[in-house]
Amino acid sequence: MIIAHLSDLHIRETGKPFASGNVDCTARAAQAFERVANMTPRPDMMVVTGDLADSGQIGEYQLLKELTEGLPFPVHLALGNHDIRENFLAVFPEKKGPGGFVQFCVEHDKLRVIGLDTLVEGEGLGRLCSERLSYLRDCLQERPNTSTLILLHHPPFAFGGGIYDAVRLIDGARELGEIITANKQVVRLLCGHHHRAIDCLWNGTLASVAPSVVSSCHLQLGDVRVFKNINEPPAFKLHVLVPESGFVSHNVFVEDFGPAYENIPDPNYQALASMRKQTALAASR
Known part of the structure; x- marks a missing residue:
């Protein structure tokens, strides 16, 4: 099982000005999709943890639909703070879940993937209300012995970055932690939002934040009050299920830095x- 974990596409409509830093987000998202589709071995699925669109406009979601329709694996989408739920559902009506939220639970072989909707429209921070949390509890109770991934845009933990921590998952984070602690089948929380690769062992489960495939946030710790980007290479995460180890996570750059060479x-x-001797043994297996 190989899972490509992308985040923060910030797709913009054709003809609109480029985003912060003069970045063509749509072209970079398309490049990332192509990179994943051409990987060998090919991933079994792609998950995208929010900020699918930059301004939440219907035209942005129409572009997203065009970019994802031809991909050779299932694609699971979660919403972020840049998204507008109503506009997303106008283009992806099949994604509407209980209560009108974009939440889902899907089965892949012996793995379950649960998507949560942490969007608070008009706010940068995230929230899980009682209805959304109840959905998660119900899904987890159905298959308590099946390994499960949970997707959500807003990380539930602070990392010591001032203003960044102020816009994480706030309401519902404690309750989510209690649910995670009580459900040992949850093997990963897959998040986005921070445009950086960040990992935290949170309530007994690894919370893994994917970098953005379009732009990187500058690493700032302490009393940070201004969001800043930096020209680091766009990247995503690859979560690989290894029988003797469980899920092993890798950072993968979108750009091609040239062919591999023997060390x-x-x-x-x-x-x-x-x-x-060891390489000869490996080659003979």
Whole structure:
């Protein structure tokens, strides 16, 4: 099982000015989708943890639909603070879940994927109300022994970044933590929002924040009061289910930095003989 975890596409309508930093977000999102589709081995699914659109306009979601329709694997979408629920559902009506929220629970072989809607329209922070939390509890109770991933845009933990922490998941975070603690089948919380790769062991489960495939936030800790971007390479996460290890997560850059080349050590490397023996054994398996 291989899961491509993308986030924060910020797709903009054709002809509109580029986003902050003069970034063509739509072109970068398309490049990321192409990168994932051409991977070998190909991922079994793609999940996108919010900020699908930059301004939540219907035209932006129409572009998203065009970009995702031809992908050779299932794509699961969660909403972020830049999204507008009504406009998203106008283009993706099949994504409407209980209570009108964009929430879902899907089965993939022996893995379940639950998507949560943390959007508070008009706000940067996230919320899980009692109705949304009840949906999660019900889904988890259905299959308590099946490994489960939970998707949500807003990370539920603080990382020490001032204004960034002020716009995380606020309302419902404590209750979510209690649910996670009580449900050991939850093996990952997959988040977005911060435009950086961040990981936190939270209530016994790894909360994994994907970087953005279009722009990176500058790493700032302490009393941060201004959002800043930095020209780091766009990236995404790849979560690979390894039988003896469980899910193993990797950061993958969208851009091509040239072909891979063999790592040939210096002849004086003390473990050269051991390395040759081990690589020969690996090749024979």
